[in-house]
Amino acid sequence: MRRPEIGGGMEQTRLTRPPMSRRAVARLVQAAGVLDILTAVVPHRPRMTATLDVIPVAGVLSARAATVVAGLLLVYLGAGLRRGKQRAWQVAAGLAAASIALHLLRDFSLVAAGLATALLIVLLATRDRFTALPEPRSRWRALTALIGFGSAGFVLGFIEIAIRANRLVGSPGVAAWAKESALGLIGFDGPVHFQHRFGADVVAYTTGACGLLAAGTALVLLLRPGSRRAQRPAESEERLRELLSRYGGSDSLSYFALRSDKSLIWSGNRAAVIAYRVVNGVSLAAGDPIGPASAWPEAIGAWLTDAERHGWTPAVLGCGNAAGKAYRKAGLDVVELGDEAIVETAAFSLDGRPMRGVRQAVGRMRRAGYHCRVVRQRDLGADELRAAIEAADAFRDGPVERGFSMALSRLGDPSDADCLLVLCYDEGERLRGLLQFVPWGADGLSLDLMRGDRTAENGLTELMVTAVLEAAPKLGVRRVSLNFAVLRSVFARAEELGAGPVLRLWHRLLRAASRLWQIESLYRSNAKYLPSWTPRYLCFPAARDLPRIALAALRAEAFLPEVTVPRLRGRQNADAEVAA
Known part of the structure; x- marks a missing residue:
């Protein structure tokens, strides 16, 4: 680089x-x-x-x-x-x-x-x-591991010698025992001799194994890919929101740059910014740079230089076509990752045969007494907002809050007053589901959070999505971004006449993966609203980096347990880093 x-x-x-x-x-x-x-x-x-x-x-x-x-x-x-x-x-x-x-x-x-x-x-x-900066804390972690495992090996060796004290040649003292155990850590024999070879081997193997474990663990920790703890001063947050107000309409993912675990790196004149997170040595950006397209190259240059300085692998998840060209011009390879489902609200209708399934689900829910309220967060009372936050936590599937590239991972923060909530109640006025949409410029919404009571009637999601699409024109919203469908084209093309054997095999593999990550179900749930599909891209330096990038992306999105993503809560302190 x-x-x-x-x-x-x-x-x-x-x-x-x-x-x-x-x-x-x-x-x-x-x-x-x-x-x-x-x-x-x-x-x-x-x-x-x-x-x-x-x-x-x-x-x-x-x-x-x-x-x-x-x-x-x-x-x-x-x-x-x-x-x-x-x-x-x-x-x-x-x-x-x-x-x-x-x-x-x-x-x-x-x-x-x-x-x-x-x-x-x-x-x-x-x-x-070879000038990439090391992880500052790795030296102390490596030293701790070296001392910890080394001390454990020394103590174990000393105890094993003590247990066999009556089977030693001569009468070596405690100092000799200690010397024997210490030398065993580096693979050498000491002054203690055993009457039987078995005893000597046990001590040698125990201390030697602990010594190798200490050295190997210390080295792995010493070379462990660095990370960056995010810190976002108030002036950077303010500048980011200013850019979002002017350029946030160009990308449906722009608002997610406000996630507290994303770092920010700016162009020299702070005209454009890239939001990213470092995960296991991968500097993972999401969406397009925020700002005028003319300032993108400088922001991309600052981000790539920062990655090179620290030895991180740069990668971009889910950027659009224009940003993909800018990243490719900067030297990254670009491949299609999937498609984003976007519904034009003026054209949406429940009429017609293609919408029959959605129409039936919505009708069934309404007959059962379910109804929705579509409201901006700022218009909710304190008690109503608190109830929504508690319901969102209760409806979450599992203890982990998933999301990175297309999720805000917070609800009810006062700084998100423009977010739109869809609250679905049953006939007893009990909250059974909710959606949160973040602003996409002045006339768009981007789906952030989708939660529902699994004991509710079937059709809850269809009712909530329909409610926001029907209310959108009155709210001045002309486009709504729904879920992202990974590798959507594979599922779509595999159903066409004449699909080849390679495509069918790829389709079967994706269907198998869908059992774990719901790839196909997300595509099907989006397709029922007849959206237009907008390609999203993955940018990376070289093909050999793809396995590392894939693992980093899965951890960032919390599909792997190593990552910890902020839980939804009413108020969240900003905690991300700015790299100027």
């Missing part, structure tokens, strides 16, 4: 794949790791015999095991080196230096030691290409 170039009075950025030299170094390091593993697993016997004349067997075996570990770690470091992580370079250089000594200790392999030396020279020569 190149840094921005300044030209023509505007920052122009072109994202490329990591520089060939950096990518080549990562491959060399991984190849060296594989070589270390192979040479340790298949040692050269004559040289090993010669080494045993000057080095104890325990030392040779420890060097052999350490070489395997070093090789595995070098392979693991490849991904961090491709992203230019400074700490990955530091660890790789240290392991390359250690490999030189290990090859000599293990079987005096001059060829392997020479290759490790060459690798170290390459790493030193390319040091300036």
